[in-house]
Amino acid sequence: MTETARSWLNSLNSLYTPTSTQFDAAKSHRASIESRLDAFLGVYEMFEIGSLRHGTGVWQHSDADYMVSLKGVRPSSPWTMLNRVKETLQARFQGTTIGVSRPAVVCYFSDGVVEVVPAYPSDSGYWIADPADGWMKSYPKSHNKYVNDVNTKHNGAAKALARQLKIWKYLRNVPISSCYLEMRAAKHLEGESTYLPFWDLYLALNKMYDANLAAMNDPTGLGSRFGACSSEAKRLDALSKLGSAVVRANKARDFESDGKDAHAIEQLKLLFNR
Incomplete structure (x- = not known):
């Protein structure tokens, strides 16, 4: 039977739809990341965000993404926050490459990539690092x-x-x-x-x-x-x-x-x- 254009497009979408288990390894690091940050920086909550959580992830390209709402006073520079989170996680996962890609701290585990977006809560939404410069409000929920x-x-x-x-x-x-x-x-x-x-x-x-x-x-x-x-x-x-x-x-x-x-x-x- 000749393939239709619509079936081709549907097949493409299906091919790049991640399965429910493909990112289990990366997600397995969540508890240890949250525990480490809570012990050293204080955490209100940590929750999954991004395309995987939301059902728009792309196989082989999307990462496991989390937002972590931190306790304490928001510093004047988001770089202070990002560097604190990076250094705290690097001390815990010493064999893992950890970098900063605003607004996230990226953990390159051997079994998957985890992006952690540090944030400070506000009356509405969260303050995160603006990819361009400074702070910006985010309302993921x-x-x-x-x-x-x-x-x-x-x-x-x-x-x-x-x-x-x-x-x-x-x-x-x-x-x-x-x-x-x-x-x-x-x-x-x-x-x-x-x-x-x-x-x-x-x-x-x-x-x-x-x-x-x-x-x-x-x-x-x-x-x-x-x-x-x-x-x-x-x-x-x-x-x-x-x-x-x-x-x-x-x-x-x-x-x-x-x-x-x-x-x-x-x-x-x-x-x-x-």
Whole structure:
């Protein structure tokens, strides 16, 4: 039986959907990380965040991510917080490479990577290190609820679309924030009455291109804007690759609409570098 473009796209999504056990090894370090930080810095809570927890992770690319809410007074510089957490964990896991990639402290365990985002609680949300500079507010629980609500409205499509955008990012080496892609996918589908896989993949990419990958307003109205890239050079690189993606997604949409599945699949393979 001839493969359809829709079945090809579904297979791609399935291939890059992590199983429930693939990150068990990395997650097994949670208790020891929390115990160490609580003993030396004081911890209010530590909870899983990021794409794996949220159901938009990408196999072979996503890490186990946690936010740790710290006790004490928030220092003037987030680097003070990040370095304290790094040094505290390095003393505990001496054979493990541990680095800082704002806003996270990254632990490269032999059986998996764990990213720890240190934070200080506030009346609403958490203060974390801004990837650009200084401090920023983060609302991971509220943002997860927003994406979940849109996802429920479209029977799982918001997370499927977000994963497709992330697969494109990783396979095409696009220097763009995964969080930005997820929020863009949800924001796009929030305004749609139905989900059409090829149309919505094209439209989500095209909207970002038309916006020149500008920072987007927090759709929950709670936090600051979501930035797409960590530098202007990376934004220009991502924008160039996004332009090619828009052209290929548009061609795939047209071919699929015309029943030319083989041609649509060719464009999808170019889009996702498969």
